[in-house]
Amino acid sequence: MSDILLSVRDLEVGYKVGRRIIHAVDGASFDVPRGAIVGLVGESGCGKTTVARALTRVIADNALITGGQMVFDGRDIAALPEREMNRLRWRDIAFIPQSAMNSLDPVYTVEYQLNEVLRRRGGLSARQARMRSEELFEMVGIEPGRLRDFPHQFSGGMRQRVAIALALALNPKLIIADEPVTALDVIVQRQILDQLRELQSQLGISVILVTHDISVVAYVCDRVVVMYAGRVAEAGPMAATITRPAHPYTIGLRNAFPDLQGAADGMLVPIEGAPPSLVEPPPGCRFAPRCPFALERCRLEVPETHVLADGHSAACHRSGEADMLRAEGSKTQTWLSA
């Protein structure tokens, strides 16, 4: 049994717009080790949610996976027939949505929705399902008596716990959490993240945490994958990547967020400009138009992925000069003059 639960290689996901296909994910590759929390981070529109949804193979009507592999537990789920893929769903790959309010069916009780998964997908009997539901509620810290309540009767944080309970229901190998705490206030965010972390390590589940908030990644993840304009900019162990980022984008991103741990060592500096249009992406490095360190080469050639250390890689022509980039990149005026 390999250490790697999921290995995504050269994934391409496109949206049909008119007669054209616009690639929201254009050759993304990363690994998810077993029992790890992997943060998938980037600005909105970078393709992280598309990746997350591609992993479930439930994508928008006009979206399609045009290339690459997603090897999950030895099988390429990109190539799996729909029937077999459906067997994997929720049993092996579960999902925590951004807004539990909208993703819970308002007309059924929470118990019904748990039951639906446990019985239809997990094959449990009614009695087993009830016991499991109570167990799950206890696991996420909700009083089991509230099983009979409807979604709208829960607070935002509670609903997110319900969503976690739902995701855990069938003991999946992988949970994809798409911005699970974004809609919540900071204190609740922490509680939820703590809980997620605790349950994950307890149960040895792998988690892909999709977020735009690098501080969330820093707070909870083992590894991080930074995406930019449909490609992976940098990937690596959390500590190494956050403390020693090698891609100018990661550096910029780090500057743009307060540290969750409360140890902000400088001003918050936003990255000027906006991500490029995916209709006509820049020919070279996609970050080049906003990058303070961009060279002529960066604008023309697509950068290779350079392995910096064990499991740490970055797609930057200047990754060899990472120390310099970090030093310059931590100065505020570097980003203002760009």
Next chain:
Amino acid sequence: MFQLKAAVGRILQLGLVLWAVVTILFLMFRLMPGNPMAAYIDPTFTEEQQLALMAQFGLDKPLWEQYFIYLANLVQGELGQSFRYREPVAERILALLPNTLILTFTSLIIAYVFGVLAGAYLAWRRGSAVEQAAIPVVLTTRAMPEFWLGMVLLAIFSFWLGWFPAGGTRSAGTDHGNLLGLYTSADFLSHLALPALTLAIYSQGLPLLLMRSNMLDVMKEDFVTMARIKGLSNWTVVVRHAARNALLPVMTSFAIAVGYQLQGNVVVESVFSWPGLGRELVNAVSASDYPLAQGAFLMIAIVVILMNLIADLLYALLDPRVTHV
């Protein structure tokens, strides 16, 4: 506390509407030019006979007094006496109401079952050729005059094919015991078929279009996507989640449709010789039988008002977001 206040408000409002409708009715029938009983006073009557007749129906008193007597009688469920049939209006109306209700409900249930299923199907097959072709057809069924449709169906299925009888609720001279025996008999059902079908064809458009557009909205909701991610079967996703949610407003529209249908019955009952309230209203109006027309009108209005109320309640009942606060 808030709910109680809302409920009291709703009931007060209902009372106000009822009172207003009753008053409008009274004035409408009483302020008509000419003697209200003109059609029933035989010219050979002497003056005393005419006055006696007027007195019998309380028409000799001043208008305001008639109004209060009318209100007082209504409160006691007394609808007056029919000029034409010389019998209590309430009795006639109660005799005819079941026929009208069963026709209304049968046709609406057919219409709603079909409309909901077809609407869900069309939403599911959005953009397909079937959908493209079906929508204008559905719109066209709403554009047909009901009596025209009824006459055409009558010509085809009764006169031409001879599959169904041409009118009434039962074969001549058959006795099915009580109403339940009648309504469950094959004889009755074959008589019910054509009028119910006519009304159903006319009514299915509303639930169908409503269901379809709701489904399209609901299908975009996150919880439907989630249901797919959960690996639930297509059927479960479409039926248990999308359709169930889309059904909510459709169900409330059912109550409102009952009210509307009751009005539409007026025409279809005449086509199919159906002994119902609508036909009675038309007869009473043509025969200037004001108490009866007034009673039939009031009965229809009460059902309409009640159904509007039920629609509100039903919405609350079916949507847990309203019930479980």
Next chain:
Amino acid sequence: MSETVIARPALVSRLFGALRLPINDPFAVAGLVIYAVFVLTAIFADQIAPYDPTEILYTEEFDLAADLRPGEQGFVLGTTSLGRDIFSQIVHGSRSALLIGVTAAFMVALIGSIVGLVSGYFGGWIDALLMRLADIAFGIPFLPFVIVLAAFLEPSIWNVVFAMALVLWRDTGRVIRSQVLTLRSRGYVEAARVAGSSNLKIITRHIAPNILPLSFLYGSIAIGWAILTEASISFLGFGDPSQISWGYMLQDAFASQALAKQAYYWFVPPGICIILVVSAGFFITRGYENILFPKLGR
């Protein structure tokens, strides 16, 4: 493509723009074409129809020209049992349909819009009063109401219009009111008010243009309603026999036993005309489906 857009007269495009007509929808276009054909027929009815629709006609042998089949004696769609030309009746029927439809639509849209505007904009007791009136109007069964009116007043197609004006403003009124409530809370209306614009000015400048498409939508639904209602009233025998309408034709046909006579040429064409005109309205409004079938329990 862009040239044609530019070439379109500014007024027309502005009108279409204001009404937000779904002119990209093929059905809506079909509906507009049907409307256009019927409007033209109505306007030129005297020129198109070979006979006066109520004139009793005779054959060349001085027999009554009754119950002639299509083509016989040169009558395109044949004649009625009373010896009247069916084709001329169809043509003139468009005039009644137009008259009833448009006036009813106008009344329903106008009254409903005014009620909605006043109610939504001024709020307070005026709103409370008008909305209670709307509740009452909702409690009145429409068709029975028209029947009673038609029976009491002299038979006339205006009864239908009158009754619709009295009752059917309620739907338009309620929807427009809630629209006005939304609009009123918008920034620019608030700004205009702070800037000291008069109520009249705010209503006419800022609010009325935004509810115009809704009024138009309810108006076009009312066209269909009016035509169907008139047909029902005629069928029940409360119609106006001196004014030839399609509903009257159907009543005449059924009363004269066109079914038993298998005179399809008599009762099918008016039915088709009604269906065409009414569904044309639906096709046009189809673009507004969401407004057409608002979520209940607002």
Next chain:
Amino acid sequence: MKLIHKAALATALATLFASAPALAGDPIRTIDLFTRPQAAQPQEFQSVQLIAQEWRKLGLDVNVRVMPWEQMADIVWYQRDKWDVTAWQMVGRPERSDPDEIVYNLFHSSTAEKGYNFIGYSNPEFDAVAEAQRVEIDEAKRKQLVYKAQEILAADQPNMMLVHPKSTFAYDKTVWKPDSVVNQSGIGIRNTWTFMSLEPLGDQRDIIVNSGDNVQAVNPLYISGGVDSWVTELLYDRLARVGPDGLPKPWAAESYEWKDDKTIEVKLRAGMTWHDGKPVTVEDVKFSFDAVVSGEAPMYKPFATNVAGIDIVDDRTLVFHLNNPAASFVTSSLAKINLIPKHVWEPVLEDLKTKEENAESYQEDTPIGSGPFRFERWLTNEEIVLSANKDHFNAPKADRWILRIVPNVEAALGMLRSGEINFIGEFSGDPQVLIDAAEADGDLNVVSTVDIGFRYLAFNERRAPFNDAAFRRALSAAVDRRLIVKAAFKGFAEASNSVVSPALEFWHDAAVVENFKAGQDVAKKILEDAGYTLEGDRLHYPGDQKEEYAQ
């Protein structure tokens, strides 16, 4: 519009030439002509359209006003000086088999103020004749008087008689033996005689009849709708019945005999029983007549007011004493008053005396009569079921008589063809359709019969120019009745010029019809002779007569 222009032009011309010594009077105002809606009365409506078209050719401006019956009745009856011309009809009822009701009530000047002479016709000569025929018991002499009355009316044309319509009925000849159908003169085959004698050919032994109208009441003391009388005539016996030939014959009475012109002796048939098994007695008969005049049955009352007293002679014999001699007594009273059981009605009438309502509002749950059919059940607006009274002295051959309410004419015909009904009791549609259907079907027999009733236009004699008999004659003559018969009635009517129907062969004066000449030229000639002038297109009064009723 065009007409208004013409009128304006004519007025202008008249003013222009006013100084000239013209003899013309005012132009005649626009004449209002009332008719009921086409939906309710297609033939009437059509006739009026045709007539208006013809009258316009005379230079009259005619405005056809369509109004529902109630409104029309309200004006014509209660505002007797407020109208010009109206379409009207008299329906044929068995008791109208005696000409008295029509001849006297419609035209005698005493009924002009409030009664049936709503046209305000007043002719002393006619009054004398009408009064004389009432009391003349000698049939031959009475016939001469009735002829005389018809001649006076033909000369005066108080009404423009149009037609006696034909009643058309049909039945399934595979169900009922054609020989067993009785065609009652002036009424048609839908009559009590037919229902009693219809003989089934096969398994279907129920007479299933349709009616377009609802049954209002089944009440022997209330004259309600026409359909109701079909039922009451089957449930209740009367002392006499109007026979198939239109003349009264003994029925529950074994015989009756005039003792003098104010006394008639009646012998009751032996062995009759009520539907509840109790015997029919002379007390019941006397009670039936007393009940009618008790004040609880206002509509029947006029038919018995002439009875001064009834003596019971023995248990089968009664003697009726009349206030005045009445030639029509047997038809209009003995054949009209329903026999009702005293044991059922006495307590009811006692109770009603204390109440505001009268017996007309009283509906028995199960009406009890002694007639050829018994009451079984009544479903509101749907059907009435009667079963044959096998104990009756003239027991029906069918098992049941079922009345189905079918408001839709098309459906009625469809039902006849499918067997849902087997006897058309009412057909408001085009009779030709019925005949065509019968031809296509092969199982149906259609029978048309000239009616006692008639259709006419009533002129308001209170208002000029209708007070002028010449003007009325001209208007009447302007329209060839054959046009009405053909165009409005599709041939199912007989042209008329007499209020006494040719169906009443004995009383009908055929000469007044034959001598009637019609045509535009005839009408114009009459007008010219009477001094009416045409100025431009517009007809003017003769002499210097002014228009008194200008709008």
